Amino acid sequence: MKALCWNGINDLRVERVPDPSILNPGDAIVRVTMSSVCGSDLHLLDGYVPTMKAGDIIGHEFMGEVVEVGPGVKKLVKGDRVVVGSVLGCGGCEFCQTDQWSLCDNSNPNPEILEKAYGYSGAGIFGYSHAFGGYAGSHAEYIRVPYADNGAFKVPEGVTDDAAVFTSDAFPTGFMAADMCGIEPGDTVVVWGAGGVGQMAMQSAWLLGAGRVIAIDRFRDRLAKAKQFAKAETLNYEEVDILEALKEMTGGRGPDRCIDAVGMEAHTTGVEQYYDKAKQTLRLQTGRPAVLRQAIMACRKGGTVSIVGVYGGLLDKFPMGAAMNKALTLRMGQMFAQKYIPQLLDRVAAGEVDPSYMLTHKWGLDHSPEGYKMFKEKTDDCMRVVFTP
């Protein structure tokens, strides 16, 4: 089959690879009908996620048709149209049993790498390096889905592929960001990053009772989408001082809930950007935490900072004093896909949210390297490129 393979920093190639097959009784093989790019893939392209090997298939936000099931699969049959969560969960360990699926004890067959880095390993993730399990990703014609009964969900009739594909990763991640905020009715919620996850965090903040949603980015088209589709007020950080602006907009009090939907490759203005970039390039820090610093500084006393933008390792100049002395709650994590996907599919089916507006480009797999280039450079108002293998 054809697949998009990582071959080094910013080196993606469409290659011929062997078809996947059933390895364990709980596996299913899915013919991929749609597979989307994700901001966290850019960390792979840029070489900030170690343990990638030449030939690894990337991609983790996808949907498709079940073409084969292992003997242990009970909930799926051949022909089912399914969306698959990007994070794998065994379903049986104490973390899966308590709906903390990205912390699964069993779905990462290479736990020793993350045990060294983090103390304990979390779940495996499709197409996201050998540290996260070495699972083949979804930018391919077919994919093996382990623990298929837990991770693959039938798409309700009436929900289009264009909307369903984002319930795999961007929507549950954005929803979890808002859920972790503990939003109280009327709260002001600020979202840094108006890409796919940020847009979904804004939509989710409204669903969970926010009174006001503010989006921060520098790309005009993304801010325009935040305004039009997510009914957010918008701030461009290249045009205004964010801390000043947020203080002013909240009567000097500061926003109640702050969401970092950007992560370790944050871009900022001024000397901070050069400082962070230099230290990251020299690997003196693995992330550029400009957004996280700003969110902590901006947040009102006693508020919540919720982090779903991906971080990998160490950060420099982390304002711990501000977080501690303002009694902030910090929440974070890789998303609990299996917890959120069913209810999000229901919400999409009920017409509460339509994520399909994020799909700006739809291309065949042959053009996937160009698709990533466009997504990375954010040209042509690109928000999400979806490949149709």
Ligand SMILES: [Zn+2]
């Ligand atoms: Zn993702």
Ligand SMILES: [Zn+2]
């Ligand atoms: Zn588990």
